[in-house]
Structure formats: C-alpha cells, structure tokens
Amino acid sequence: MxxxxxxxxxxxxxxxxxxxxxxxxxxxxxxxxxxxxxxxxxxxxxxxxxxxxxxxxxxxxxxxxxxxxxxxxxxxxxxxxxxxxxxxxxxxxxxxxxxxxxxxxxxxxxxxxxxxxxxAGHAQAKIVCGPLAFDAQLGTFELDGLPLKLTGLEWRVLSSLVLRKEVVLTRADLLERVYDGDADVDSNSLEVIVARLRRKIGHHRIETVRGLGYRLTAGAA
The missing domain is CATH 3.40.50.2300 (Response regulator)
Incomplete structure (x- = not known):
C-alpha cells in the first residue's frame, strides 16, 4: 500500500x-x-x-x-x-x-x-483467495487458517496482489508499491520476493503472465 x-x-x-x-x-x-x-x-x-x-x-x-x-x-x-x-x-x-x-x-x-x-472494490475487511485470507483492516494474512509470517517486502507485494486478486499487476506497478521513491532497487529484487512468496503460499498461486506481470489466483494446482 x-x-x-x-x-x-x-x-x-x-x-x-x-x-x-x-x-x-x-x-x-x-x-x-x-x-x-x-x-x-x-x-x-x-x-x-x-x-x-x-x-x-x-x-x-x-x-x-x-x-x-x-x-x-x-x-x-x-x-x-x-x-x-x-x-x-x-x-x-x-x-x-x-x-x-x-x-x-x-x-x-x-x-x-x-x-x-x-x-479496490472490497466491501468486507476479509479478502479470500483460495486458502489465502487477508484481513485488510488488521493487515494480517492466514494460509489454511494459520497465521502467515511475511517480511515487510513480501507483505507489500502480496497485499497488492490480493487486493487485486485475479488481476494482472505489471512489474512496474508492483515495484512502485513495494519501494519508497528514493530506494536503491536491484533489477531482480521483485523476482526474488515473488519466488519467496511462492515457496510460502504455493508456486501456482502467483502466476507469471508473460510480457505483462503477475497475478494472484485462487485456481487449483
């Protein structure tokens, strides 16, 4: 955010x-x-x-x-x-x-x-995407009903994706929402964060849409 x-x-x-x-x-x-x-x-x-x-x-x-x-x-x-x-x-x-x-x-x-x-179009505080749940009012994540531990950067990426679940977010859009304007950002930093998130919530949950960006999906593996 x-x-x-x-x-x-x-x-x-x-x-x-x-x-x-x-x-x-x-x-x-x-x-x-x-x-x-x-x-x-x-x-x-x-x-x-x-x-x-x-x-x-x-x-x-x-x-x-x-x-x-x-x-x-x-x-x-x-x-x-x-x-x-x-x-x-x-x-x-x-x-x-x-x-x-x-x-x-x-x-x-x-x-x-x-x-x-x-x-972002959500009337309720709790946003659900498959087994992943985000309490947008408290800022907490759960996976299969259990608390999900995330770093600050992981939280920023995943909250951006879950607020716009099933919608493709471009790499540039995500980078803007993850880093302060004066931050020194490595060229592959977003990919590293996405890879860590996939290990935590399931690789298939975050889709790479070639040439566009990333999308969080509730679809089955």
Missing part, C-alpha cells in the same frame, strides 16, 4: 511516515502543495493524506484539481481545521475521509486501510 503524504509540518510528517512504514506502507512525502499536486498527478498511489493549510497551493485546491481531472485516488484530509463548515467544504471538494489534528496514529492507519480496501 503506497501513501502520498502531503504535510508541511516536518515533525508530523516524519512521525507519521515512520509509523506508516512500521505498518508496511510505502510513503512518499511532499512538503508543500505544489509538489504534492505534481506527485499525485504523475505517480501511482493507493491513498493520499492531504493537509489543507499548505504553502504554495492549498490542499482543497489540490483536491479540486485532482477530481476535475478525473483522478479517483482516495484522499483523507488531515488538518487542524475542525469546523463543521470546513469539513463540509472538504467533502464537497472530493475528500473520502476527514480527520482533525491532534489525532491518534492508530485511527489514521485504520482509516487508510479501509479507504484502500474500498477503492
């Missing part, structure tokens, strides 16, 4: 990014509205956290521009503006959720997971 965090308060941005990365999110930070809008226009994200009082471009203007351009990226507004009229204006601009500062990090993380899940 990849998050665009648009927040000009360095302390809040750094603390929140650290907490999100601890929950296996990939996080890109924009320190002003101009950079945030550009990143949202040009990169792939599962969800955005957007402050309103930003330098250069206001958060509401960014959101309005994204929605006018047809961008369906789920957006959670995170702001100190707690007036009812401001919340209404935020939702009118296209926000999917609204959380005021100060906030509990745990609550924000749960809200982000719910936004990502619903955007």
């Amino acid at each position: 990849k998050v665009l965090l648009v927040e000009d308060d360095a302390s809040i941005a750094n603390q929140l990014a650290e907490a999100l990365r601890g929950e296996n999110f990939v996080v890109d930070i924009a320190r002003n509205g101009e950079d945030g809008q550009h990143m949202g226009d040009t990169a792939t994200y599962d969800v955005a956290v957007l402050d309103l009082g930003l330098p250069k471009v206001e958060g509401k203007a960014i959101l309005t521009a994204w929605r006018s351009a047809g961008r369906t990226l789920p957006v959670l507004i995170l702001t100190a503006r707690d007036g009812w009229s401001e919340k209404v204006e935020g939702f009118k601009a296209g926000a999917d959720d609204y959380l005021t500062k100060p906030f509990r990090t745990e609550e924000l993380i749960m809200r982000l997971r719910a936004l990502v899940r619903r955007a």
Whole structure:
C-alpha cells in the first residue's frame, strides 16, 4: 500500500511516515502543495493524506484539481481545521475521509486501510483467495487458517496482489508499491520476493503472465 503524504509540518510528517512504514506502507512525502499536486498527478498511489493549510497551493485546491481531472485516488484530509463548515467544504471538494489534528496514529492507519480496501472494490475487511485470507483492516494474512509470517517486502507485494486478486499487476506497478521513491532497487529484487512468496503460499498461486506481470489466483494446482 503506497501513501502520498502531503504535510508541511516536518515533525508530523516524519512521525507519521515512520509509523506508516512500521505498518508496511510505502510513503512518499511532499512538503508543500505544489509538489504534492505534481506527485499525485504523475505517480501511482493507493491513498493520499492531504493537509489543507499548505504553502504554495492549498490542499482543497489540490483536491479540486485532482477530481476535475478525473483522478479517483482516495484522499483523507488531515488538518487542524475542525469546523463543521470546513469539513463540509472538504467533502464537497472530493475528500473520502476527514480527520482533525491532534489525532491518534492508530485511527489514521485504520482509516487508510479501509479507504484502500474500498477503492479496490472490497466491501468486507476479509479478502479470500483460495486458502489465502487477508484481513485488510488488521493487515494480517492466514494460509489454511494459520497465521502467515511475511517480511515487510513480501507483505507489500502480496497485499497488492490480493487486493487485486485475479488481476494482472505489471512489474512496474508492483515495484512502485513495494519501494519508497528514493530506494536503491536491484533489477531482480521483485523476482526474488515473488519466488519467496511462492515457496510460502504455493508456486501456482502467483502466476507469471508473460510480457505483462503477475497475478494472484485462487485456481487449483
């Protein structure tokens, strides 16, 4: 799950990014509205956290521009503006959720997971693909009813695949959702992660679609 965090308060941005990365999110930070809008226009994200009082471009203007351009990226507004009229204006601009500062990090993380899940078309928190089950609200995996132990990178790949089960994800799409933008990535790193996952959940569960990418399937071996 990849998050665009648009927040000009360095302390809040750094603390929140650290907490999100601890929950296996990939996080890109924009320190002003101009950079945030550009990143949202040009990169792939599962969800955005957007402050309103930003330098250069206001958060509401960014959101309005994204929605006018047809961008369906789920957006959670995170702001100190707690007036009812401001919340209404935020939702009118296209926000999917609204959380005021100060906030509990745990609550924000749960809200982000719910936004990502619903955007992927899943009404229920538990997503099942054959013997594999993913609790999208808690971020946990089970295989045949037993907890599945994964590394952070394995979790990022498998969660991306299970949220879009039976759909082909390109190599580029998966890499974007696995690594931070400034990470130094080996050319075969994704293949190594997929190979490890296949050993854990069954080789046939992750199909290689030649020339396209990978697909998680519930089909039998």
